[in-house]
Amino acid sequence: xxxxxxxxxGTEEADEAISSAGSYWIVFASLVSLTVLTVWVSYADFGQxxxxxxxxxxxxxxxxxxxxFMHLRHxxxxxxxxxxxxxxxxxxxxxxxxxxxxxRGEMDPFYGGTVTPRSGQAAPGGExxxxxxxxxxxxxxxxx
Amino acid sequence: MTxxxxxxxxxxxxxxxxxxxxSRPAFLAHHFSSPAQQLGxxxxxxxxxxxxxxxxxxxxxxxxxxxxGTDPEIFNVAHHFLSKPLGAANTIVLLFSSLTAALAxxxxxxxxxxxxxxxxIATLSCACVFLVIKYLEYSHKIHLxxxxxxxxxxxxxxxATHDGHGVGTCLRVDMDAAPxxxxxxxxxxxxxxxxxxxxRANMFFGLYFMMxxxxxxxxxxxxxxxxxxxxxxxxxxxxxxxxxxxxxxxxYWHLVDLVWIYLFPLLYLVGKPE
Numbered sequence: 001x002x003x004x005x006x007x008x009x010g011t012e013e014a015d016e017a018i019s020s021a022g023s024y025w026i027v028f029a030s031l032v033s034l035t036v037l038t039v040w041v042s043y044a045d046f047g048q049x050x051x052x053x054x055x056x057x058x059x060x061x062x063x064x065x066x067x068x069f070m071h072l073r074h075x076x077x078x079x080x081x082x083x084x085x086x087x088x089x090x091x092x093x094x095x096x097x098x099x100x101x102x103x104r105g106e107m108d109p110f111y112g113g114t115v116t117p118r119s120g121q122a123a124p125g126g127e128x129x130x131x132x133x134x135x136x137x138x139x140x141x142x143x144x
Numbered sequence: 145m146t147x148x149x150x151x152x153x154x155x156x157x158x159x160x161x162x163x164x165x166x167s168r169p170a171f172l173a174h175h176f177s178s179p180a181q182q183l184g185x186x187x188x189x190x191x192x193x194x195x196x197x198x199x200x201x202x203x204x205x206x207x208x209x210x211x212x213g214t215d216p217e218i219f220n221v222a223h224h225f226l227s228k229p230l231g232a233a234n235t236i237v238l239l240f241s242s243l244t245a246a247l248a249x250x251x252x253x254x255x256x257x258x259x260x261x262x263x264x265i266a267t268l269s270c271a272c273v274f275l276v277i278k279y280l281e282y283s284h285k286i287h288l289x290x291x292x293x294x295x296x297x298x299x300x301x302x303x304a305t306h307d308g309h310g311v312g313t314c315l316r317v318d319m320d321a322a323p324x325x326x327x328x329x330x331x332x333x334x335x336x337x338x339x340x341x342x343x344r345a346n347m348f349f350g351l352y353f354m355m356x357x358x359x360x361x362x363x364x365x366x367x368x369x370x371x372x373x374x375x376x377x378x379x380x381x382x383x384x385x386x387x388x389x390x391x392x393x394x395x396y397w398h399l400v401d402l403v404w405i406y407l408f409p410l411l412y413l414v415g416k417p418e
Contacts, residue, residue, distance in 0.1 A: 018250060018253045018254065019250065021247060021250060024243055024246050024247055024250070025243070027243075028239060028240065028242075028243040031239045032236060032239060035232060035235050035236060035239065035408075036232075038409055038413060039228060039232050039413065042228070042409070042412075042413035042414075042417065043417050044417065045416055045417050050413075050414050050415075050416070051212070051410075051414045054409035054410065054413050054414050055406075055409065055410070057409065058405050058406050058408075058409050058410075061405045062402050062405050062406065065242060065398055065401055065402055065405065066398075066402070068246070069242050069243070069245070069246040069394075069398050069401075070395055070398045075187070076184065076187070076188070078188060078191075079187060079188065079191040082188070082191040082192050082194070082195050083191060083194065083195060083198075085195060086194070086195035086196075086198040086199055086202075087198065089199060089202075090198060090199060090202040090205070090206075093199075093202060093203075093206055094202075094205075094206050094209055097206055097209075097210065098209070098210070098213065101210060101213075101214075
């Protein structure tokens with residue numbers, strides 16, 4: 001394989017198959033139906049599942065737009081990779097942020113220091129040890 | 145073919161291209177060997193740009209998820225101040241504009257210049273309708289005093305009153321206990337009910353204005369890009385063989401649509417209904 005043929009192989013798929021106008025209208029009709037559905041569902045209360053349902057329907061809509069309007073279905077697979085990798089890095093970003101927040105510790109209402117909610121021990125990376133907290137942090141540590 | 149001979153072949157091909165400049169179309173930059181390669185490179189660049197855009201919005205979506213996780217009650221109160229019908233109307237308008245953008249690319253691929261112009265004008269019109277509806281929503285909220293910093297938490301604005309009915313009034317509760325405590329806000333929601341918003345509801349409206357504001361900025365930029373594409377298209381710059389700017393402009397517009405597809409349910413629809 002020559003360099004040029006490798007380059008050609010990667011770009012030939014960019015020459016997209018032209019979809020019919022009708023197929024775009026069908027995608028648009030599905031998108032509008034899903035919008036009506038998500039608004040209709042929002043008037044019912046499923047508690048914690050409300051946001052899950054809303055994001056699930058939004059993701060179906062986003063997938064339709066990406067696959068058909070943005071031509072990922074016919075396009076180069078490398079474009080899909082770039083697109084999906086953005087969401088992977090976003091997931092990583094959110095995961096680490098939430099992990100940090102969950103393990104950061106809370107203010108202990110009795111002693112004033114920062115403790116992890118589950119163990120009651122002094123939280124790592126919380127409030128720096130000051131004159132006010134220095135004598136109570138060891139106390140907080142022995143609480144199971 | 146041996147490894148050593150590969151660069152030689154590539155060089156030979158390039159020289160052959162340069163020897164016959166008349167065989168190269170005017171739109172083909174000299175560092176590309178074929179129009180397909182040029183379009184492929186442009187589209188890959190656009191997709192990487194779209195990935196960075198997703199990550200930029202991702203910061204705000206992450207802030208949203210943190211607030212949603214720590215204080216879901218704010219969403220249950222504050223979402224009553226967003227109009228579901230206006231939000232849904234804007235969603236449909238933006239979805240339709242995405243459809244016409246996709247059809248503009250299609251007719252451009254088929255070499256139908258006038259149809260492309262018509263579809264681009266439809267897309268631009270929808271973009272303007274979206275901004276008008278957004279303006280109505282913003283001005284209503286600003287009138288109610290929901291702009292971060294106006295009522296919420298800032299002592300300078302504690303006397304703000306917008307009409308005689310106590311609407312849009314920032315209330316200072318428990319004055320003696322905490323004189324510097326941020327105010328609660330009393331305002332009429334979308335159903336006409338007077339509600340009391342806790343001071344920390346400014347986090348919700350801060351997110352609302354930042355997320356929709358950044359999105360609105362993208363709508364404005366999209367209008368600029370598509371207008372330029374429209375002008376070039378009318379001037380006859382594009383053909384069946386070269387429609388890259390139409391394609392990339394439409395991709396940008398679909399990204400704007402994509403972000404709104406998530407913004408609408410996350411801001412307007414996730415609160416607890418009554």
